[in-house]
Amino acid sequence: MPFIPHTQEDITEMLASIGADSIETLFDEIPSDLKSGQLTKVPPGLSEMEITRLMMERANQDGFYQNFIGAGAYEHHIPAAVWQITTRGEFYSSYTPYQAEASQGTLQLLYEYQTMMASLTGMDVSNASMYDGATALAEAVLMAVRSHKTSRRILMPETVHPVYKKVVRAIVGNQKIDIVELPFCTEAGRILPESLDNDDFAALVIPQPNFFGVLEQVDELTDWAHSKNMFAIGVVNPVSLALLTPPGEWGEKGADIAVGEGQPLGIPLSSGGPYFGFMACKNNLIRQIPGRIIGRTNDLDGKPGFVLTLQAREQHIRRSKATSNICTNQGLMVTAATIFMSLLGPTGLRRVAEHSHANTVSLVEKLEKIPGVERAFSSPFFHETALKLAKPVDKVLSELKNKGILGGLNLQTLYPEMENTLLICATETKTAADIQNCVEHFAQALK
């Protein structure tokens, strides 16, 4: 019996103690007409050796590719120590730290995470994580609406990740909140602050870099939002923040809320998850932030320790009046991210950001020399950008795939009006030889 330790003798003794003659008797309160139980589609069990064979065969079927896709999930080097420590049973198989005295490991780690994340984003406080970047943005929208006394409208640039926008609409859609799209300048690939003339909004969402990898004029956008009595919500890439101005320092007063996808901080691409979302804010919004928050306090002897705090905001206390229905965070992912940030440190993370930028610049400069390739936008970018191709993008990508290269994302799949436009990214994981190889195959495919 896999993972059932009971011997026949144990079972007999246990039933005798209960006073039942069989295990089946223990289900006698379930109406008999409901009992079905036949599981016809569940195959017979496999041994660990057999399931290992199956999972390896399927993994080999998928194989390995040189990846130049970004679009919200980025390949970075992950130190071996990150997942070796993260998957220690004490982190892997514990639960939400309700019993603080028996969970100081997780609690202290989360406090350290909050400290790192608040500093990285330039904010006062961070929560202990959300599900992913998209749901973190949805929660930020809800938070802005709760805090803004008069407006339930949100200004959402088209340069925000298109799937994030869909998720936001799905989650806040039943709460009478208007999401108003803000068009971008198709030459610059970003929002033009001078074009803004909107009023009566609770918040402006500001992506940095935006979905095209382009740098938005965050100082002007933040100041404009504040001049109109709106909150500024920054959606940022955490690796970029080792190099770029953090949202907390945008413009005169800084953005009010910062959210984003935590995956670049030591989380593998993993076909899409699990990742984690981060959320940080200024002190004045702290009681509106959703999710778990860890605080430092003292024990009976005055020694410092850590507990879940501000729980009065949460569903298990406030039920229908909670700030969100959220219960879990992405604890294990945050464990990995905290160890990752410790191993990289401020300089290491900055080097990763710099080299990711420089590699993408190098890739783009080489690709531009190929006839039939030009930049889609004139603005500076971080580690990803859009290119116009003279041939259909799908055809080019398909030829590259046959050479073992995933050459980027066809932007038309998300922006139907953007024909023959490719989104491409080269992080620090790509060598000069990788980039050269990629460029040569692009040249072949575009002939």
Next chain:
Amino acid sequence: MLIFEHARPGRRNYSQAPENAADTSGIPEQYLRKKQPLLPEVSEMDTVRHYTRLSQKNFSIDTEFYPLGSCTMKYNPRACNALAMLPQYIGRHPLAPEDTGQGFMACLHDLQEILKDVTGMAGISLAPMAGAQGELIGVMMIRAYHESRGDFERTEIIVPDAAHGTNPATAVMCGFKVVEIATDKKGNVDIDALKAAVGPQTAGLMLTNPSTLGVFEENVTEMSRIVHEAGGLLYYDGANLNAVLGKVKPGDMGFDVIHINLHKTFSTPHGGGGPGSAPVGVSKRLLPFIPIPFVKFENGQYDWVTEKEVPQTIGRLSAHMGNAGVLLRAYVYVRLLGRDGMHRIAEFATLNANYLMAELKKAGFEIAYPTRRASHEFIVTLKNVKEKTGITAMNLAKRLLDKGFHAPTTYFPILVPECLLIEPAETESKQTLDAFVTAMKEILAEIQEQPDLVKNAPHTMPLRKLDDVKAARELDLCWKPED
């Protein structure tokens, strides 16, 4: 000591990032960060030591019995993690073309089919990333269903008072008013209260079965009839599915939509608070609203199902494919257990719970619903102990830590005073349960003989009892260098 206190300016790990700066002249000065972030400057060895030591301050399933009620803290097989982390799976970009992920998608499709079978539902979406998100999606579908029929009058969701806090919080996030109904003396939902609550305003009922009181809703068929006749739909909160897996299917109980907590019933790790994963199952009438993406198999090819094929879908609830790696772990788990193993889950979880309940009752503990069978969990109440001695459920919980056991869930469900919700899970041996009973007996004796020992517990943890009030009043959420 915090990781920041191990740091020294200029210390770096040269193996982990490029040593020298790269050219960033392509980024105008105005966009560049001026002051470096407060990340620790520590060696790789310091980092490994620090976090290894921190891990040792945690209780976990791998180190202690962890009978946290309603959380299903069963053994997480190591193979599930090892095989989900094969380099091809973790290296794959979520937007990589489908033909480079056929092996991965085959696992997801198999899992969908298996979950359909064990729940008796018509369709499964693997998208939700946690139980609370599964609930949100389920209630969104209920709303979408009524609205698609032009029925905009259904503004209420009914929730029993024993429900998890996520149920009412979810209903409110979906724009519904919450109507709470009472529990009767036997621990079932009060049928008269339900009858009085339903009407043309009823959108649906959210029910956990077996309930958080650790008992099976004996009148579930009648409840299903009452709600359906009023035009409402039934939501099954799968938090306690472990108790009935392979015995009863939610689809057969009349539920229209369910969520399954894979981190409970399918043994994916709890990870110190996540990631969870909560696929939703739907009945035929809710199929048009199912969230995307999910996997289809046609003409020998696995593909993502998108808005094009499900135009009425309530949409996407994550940037990519939910918590994909958690789904792989659950898949490995079901394949290891197989059909017979699936049936054994509920059987041995129930055997363990009823045995522990019988033994604790013999030891002198008061059981909240003594005439009922335990499901996979049950409630002990210290109401009388507290009246006589002042010792609370929390005191006893903390004293259990001293004896090497994680505490059961305390003060939930809210309607039983001074309660401990105890869920042993099927992977624990009789010998572990006996040791737990011994510890509980010792504490009962201590309550009489040395009440202060219990009142001031814990004594053997890295820290003594922590001050929650100070934590909330004098907020300290981030370390500052001047601290």
